[in-house]
Amino acid sequence: MQSQIPDIFQIPLINYVLLASILFIIGIVGVLIRRNALIIFMSVELMLNAVNLLLVAFSSYRSDPAGQVFVFFIMAVAAAEVAVGLAIIVMIYRNIRSIDVSLLDKLKW
DSSP states (O other): OOOOOOGGGGSOHHHHHHHHHHHHHHHHHHHHHOOBHHHHHHHHHHHHHHHHHHHHHHHHHTTOTHHHHHHHHHHHHHHHHHHHHHHHHHHHHHHHSOOBGGGOGGGOO
């Protein structure tokens, strides 16, 4: 007779940590290397989702729902961030006809 093991425990925790680390590193590389504002924006969201993945994995392994509840609040803030960020990107494109961040020297003194 097999015992009922939750699915989350069949995959070791280190696999979740490695996946989240890889996603976070891809996000960092995207922010540092790319000049397109949309790609930078997506890279920041990728880093945010990597942190969310870790929060869910750790809270599931500890059987504590606090981490998963915290993820819902992070996702709500991220939705607002997407709306504001895309509005800023659209306004930048309307003003300078490009979303290349190297052309944003008009924001300097």
